[in-house]
Amino acid sequence: DTAVSQTPKYLVTQMGNDKSIKCEQNLGHDTMYWYKQDSKKFLKIMFSYNNKELIINETVPNRFSPKSPDKAHLNLHINSLELGDSAVYFCASSQRSYEQYFGPGTRLTVT
């Protein structure tokens, strides 16, 4: 069983489109996160949810909107995609603020 899964694994789309990335965890954790990894491998947190409540909202354009329908899911919707949004997006989960478990990543390419 995959602990933290993301779909899709690859996403290629054109500028201006709207897309969503889905994340699910089956670990029973109460906290989920989205991270962005740029082309130089640098990782930065974007959002976190604890028990479906938004806790961390870093300096991210408001074109990015996370949604947590329940504790096991955290989706990321991106409007009006730009070239600079091309990156690998990782979902992660943890129980409270303890160690985080990461998904396999979604490689987003905006053309």
Add this chain to the structure above:
Amino acid sequence: GNSVTQMEGPVTLSEEAFLTINCTYTATGYPSLFWYVQYPGEGLQLLLKATKADDKGSNKGFEATYRKETTSFHLEKGSVQVSDSAVYFCALSQPGGGTSYGKLTFGQGTILTVHP
């Protein structure tokens, strides 16, 4: 704010060589410290962790000691293998709640390549 600085990479070693990847941090209080590893095409995996000063984290032959006096958490392995080739990230997490709840601050990552 919090920050993590890793040694510049990439690092290239021969199999069975000794590995050190330096990591220093800036944070208030007593953060938890982590090393994550990212194998090609995969997500991050927790390699080891330490939650208080002088703790030593270890896993798969890798070790790191939480040194508060030097604000460091250097990663070491006595004899690397080709299968250790990956990107290694040092990270810290500040305890407590609020807007820092669970937030991991990462170093820039160090690419390790091990040749046979």
